[in-house]
Amino acid sequence: MPLKEESGHEEDDVEDSQDSDTGRLLIRHQLVESVIEFCEEESDTDEDCDTSELFGKNSVVKSNLLDSKIQLEDSRVQKVDNVVKIKQYDLGHHFDPRITTSLNKFSKLRKLAADSSKASKSWTDTDCVRAVQTSFKRRGVSPHYSDLITNETISKRFIDWHFITENSQFQELSIESTLYGEREELMRRYPTLESLLMSFGVSGDTLDSLASEKYLLTSRREIDTLCQISPVDSMLEAFAYYLGTSDQFIKYFICFVLDRKIYESMSCDSLWCTKIFNKISHDKFLQEYFTLVHPQDYFLHHRIIKLIGNIQTPLIRRTFFEENCLSDEKATEILVTEFNNLFDKRRLQDLLYFVLSIYGSEFLPFGPSPATQYFKDCVDDLFNASTSDVELSLIGGILGVIMKMPS
Structure with missing residues (x-):
């Protein structure tokens, strides 16, 4: 048991x-x-x-x-002098052996970016920025805007013709003077057209240069001084009162309406400009225009055509055709030759405004045509080889729209 x-x-x-x-x-x-x-x-x-x-x-x-x-x-080890104790272990296939190299490259890149941002500008850049800031008539302009203007050297979109560069001293007329003899009161304050323009903000140096320099509107392109200007509608009304009072009225009229600030305003439209244009000699206008603007300045050609529509055909004839009577084939051939000249020299910005200026005239109307098809084929070939030019894309799109318009 x-x-x-x-x-x-x-x-x-x-x-x-x-x-x-x-x-x-x-x-x-x-x-x-x-x-x-x-x-x-x-x-x-x-x-x-x-x-x-x-x-x-x-x-x-x-x-x-x-x-x-x-x-x-x-786990309770404290950091001493930015040193962290690391326990060695094996992650197996989860560990990327290239991570150390990547981190080193990333650290060098961050250091390079920090050093480049702190690098001092060259004396040339500093002088350009200082010159730009000095040209401003307005105080407190952001330095970032100055840097933007200085660094923009390709498109030149900040460079334009500016007739008004000083702060305006123009005194608008009161309601009483509007009711009782507005023009007489204006003439009493500003006896001459030059005195009126100087009150608008046109410098005396600019007025003197108009009498001595040729193609001034083409050669004197500068940045906007950010000056204070009077209401554009008031300036247009006052300017129109001096029609017929000065031999320089047509010249000042061209300089005034082509100013970027005036051109981009809502008040200066095609209706007002065409009204003034119809009251002056057209031949005198073209004569004065081509003393101020270079014949190949298609940028300003396009601007004046937008302001005065019925000047397009006379302006193109004066620019390209020495003979008044040309066949349509000969006129088209001359325009195609100028297109090839600008295209071969890669003057793409001029080519863009050239296309905008010539279409819609009697020499090259809207709609499909052999010349338009030729232009588009040239642009498409170059655009396929180089896609970095914005002008090519714009020209190709414009020509495509023109081809679809009814003739």
């Missing part, structure tokens, strides 16, 4: 060892976590948490606990 009881006891022990392995591991894991939490709470007062008393010197639990404690201590 004793042997039987002893045997049964052994079977119970075997069953306990097999069934409770998982439970013992869970208990041990929970015990380790409890001790770790206890050590963390008592770390400020009791740094030497002796775990040998709890688990013994050779306990596996003690080993696991010490490993966890080491990890906690590593």
